[in-house]
Amino acid sequence: MESLSNRVTSVTPSLTLSVTNQAKALRAAGEEIYGLAGGEPDCDTPDFIKQAAYTALAEGKTKYTPAAGIPELREALSTKLKTQNNVDYNPSQICVTSGAKQACFNAILAVVEEGDEVIIPSPYWVSYPEMVKLAGGVPVMVETKESNKWKITAEEFEDAMSPRTKMIVLNTPGNPTGSVYSREDIERIVEVASYEDIIILADEIYEHLVYGDEKHVSVASVNEDAYNLTITVNGFSKSHSMTGWRVGYTAAPEAIAKALSTIQGHTSSNATSFAQYGALAALTDEASAPFIDNLRGEYDVRRQFMLARLKAIPNVSVVEPKGAFYFFVNCTGLGLKSVNLCDKLLTRYKVAAVPGVAFGHDMGVRISYCTTLDVLNEGIGRFEEFCRSH
Numbered sequence: 001m002e003s004l005s006n007r008v009t010s011v012t013p014s015l016t017l018s019v020t021n022q023a024k025a026l027r028a029a030g031e032e033i034y035g036l037a038g039g040e041p042d043c044d045t046p047d048f049i050k051q052a053a054y055t056a057l058a059e060g061k062t063k064y065t066p067a068a069g070i071p072e073l074r075e076a077l078s079t080k081l082k083t084q085n086n087v088d089y090n091p092s093q094i095c096v097t098s099g100a101k102q103a104c105f106n107a108i109l110a111v112v113e114e115g116d117e118v119i120i121p122s123p124y125w126v127s128y129p130e131m132v133k134l135a136g137g138v139p140v141m142v143e144t145k146e147s148n149k150w151k152i153t154a155e156e157f158e159d160a161m162s163p164r165t166k167m168i169v170l171n172t173p174g175n176p177t178g179s180v181y182s183r184e185d186i187e188r189i190v191e192v193a194s195y196e197d198i199i200i201l202a203d204e205i206y207e208h209l210v211y212g213d214e215k216h217v218s219v220a221s222v223n224e225d226a227y228n229l230t231i232t233v234n235g236f237s238k239s240h241s242m243t244g245w246r247v248g249y250t251a252a253p254e255a256i257a258k259a260l261s262t263i264q265g266h267t268s269s270n271a272t273s274f275a276q277y278g279a280l281a282a283l284t285d286e287a288s289a290p291f292i293d294n295l296r297g298e299y300d301v302r303r304q305f306m307l308a309r310l311k312a313i314p315n316v317s318v319v320e321p322k323g324a325f326y327f328f329v330n331c332t333g334l335g336l337k338s339v340n341l342c343d344k345l346l347t348r349y350k351v352a353a354v355p356g357v358a359f360g361h362d363m364g365v366r367i368s369y370c371t372t373l374d375v376l377n378e379g380i381g382r383f384e385e386f387c388r389s390h
């Protein structure tokens, strides 16, 4: 359509949403669908968080807040980042956003100029390339190797660099692969980034969902270069099952932080006032840690169940995901492109999964385990049947 901007016509609508809609339509028509496509915890937001938001509403905390968020929340985030992530950010360096998604977008808008390149390791979370395009930048996708657990190496990063490179996106733990970058991985990447002062967008939204011996390492925490180059993005959606609340945040060096707050102030003004009080409870209430431990424990059981089942399926391969709540299944051996594969899987076997092309890998599918063991059992059984018949 002629009246639309080039900016928006260059952007692809979200494929994850289209799968969800197709599955919804089949459900509405009375079909039983086994949903392995979800991207959010399957439990409700804990009551202590809801209660804090009810109280805020009852107390009339219903007006605009400062653009960067209520002072108590920024203070609590500063403490959290120091004690849990080992990074020293003052409250003034923190900007509360409407979800981690807006946090990523603010970060990209703040530093990417028309024509600047942003390196995105692939498979990637669907929205990064589209956000870069909306900001006038050029996404440069770098294919990662299954043999390196779907993580970009410092060498691959260096090879992809050009004089226009402005930013690299590091998502750890990652969606859709569940890969977790170690301290050494991060240090090597930071070293390359520091040659040309390339900004690192560190999306750590899945930080609390890390399993086994693996530990989450915050990118900004590894050394001074990392701190100076990193915009940390995080939020409450996955750790506290608060996807609908829309609360996330950025933390960054002072000069970038100011720009991030300016963008926030001129776009959504502020994250919803009473939702910010809910987020404050998520950080300060003593019920928070047991809630997260429980969630992680439950997801680890499902992860191990799915790993064992997936490993027994012929013609597909899988890397053990150490974080988040997804498996990225390499289906190259089935010889079907991902949309075709997911379409057949949904219409014939009633299993919803997300085609890998949404994440930049057209021979894979993303299967999430944020659903009950019963649904996982039935869904993976059907997926196996599908794979064996191809």
Ligand SMILES: Cc1ncc(COP(=O)(O)O)c(C=O)c1O
Pocket (backbone or CB within 6 Å): 039, 098, 099, 100, 101, 102, 125, 171, 174, 175, 203, 205, 235, 236, 237, 243, 246, 247, 248
């Ligand atoms: C890697 C990644 N970053 C950011 C987000 C967005 O999170 P939020 O719901 O807080 O906007 C998601 C949500 O799926 C995600 O997977």
